[in-house]
Amino acid sequence: MDDTSSTSSSTSSTVPSATTTTLVGQGSVPITFSLADAATVGALQFDVDYSRAPGLFEGAGVDVECSGLVSGILLSHYNETGDETLRIGMLSLGGFTGPTDLVRCTFVFDPTLPAPKDFDITIVDVTGPDLFPIVPEPTVVVSVAPPS
Numbered sequence: 001m002d003d004t005s006s007t008s009s010s011t012s013s014t015v016p017s018a019t020t021t022t023l024v025g026q027g028s029v030p031i032t033f034s035l036a037d038a039a040t041v042g043a044l045q046f047d048v049d050y051s052r053a054p055g056l057f058e059g060a061g062v063d064v065e066c067s068g069l070v071s072g073i074l075l076s077h078y079n080e081t082g083d084e085t086l087r088i089g090m091l092s093l094g095g096f097t098g099p100t101d102l103v104r105c106t107f108v109f110d111p112t113l114p115a116p117k118d119f120d121i122t123i124v125d126v127t128g129p130d131l132f133p134i135v136p137e138p139t140v141v142v143s144v145a146p147p148s
Helices: none
Strands: 006-008 027-035 040-049 055-057 066-068 074-080 085-097 100-109 120-127 140-144
Touching: 027 040, 040 140, 066 074, 066 085, 074 100, 085 100, 120 140
Parallel strands: none
Antiparallel strands: 027 100, 027 140, 040 085, 040 120, 055 100, 066 100, 074 085
């Protein structure tokens, strides 16, 4: 059984290895980013380094295929294909509370299904609805859905 969830914090960290499924050819899977902690967030910005993943996010620049999963947020996403970094930003005047799924993006793999350990998440900024920094920073996790 594949490990489908891993945790990263404000600095890139080593995540325990997970089982990788090898598939023949190209495919795509949804990658979900979630707030793991019971924090109330007003603004959250994080970068996803996917340089170790076997593929790339669908779409470049602002045309990356991502959708917000939290109602009432302003979502910004940008895929820096040159340095293999996905940048996500979200803002909610009333705040949103975790744990909750935040954003789902389409990842095109070839030929190996990516694992959560292939994505390093770095929190750039996180504040509460009052605009004060949240300390300690909440954790954003990534999960890879199995191909259907």
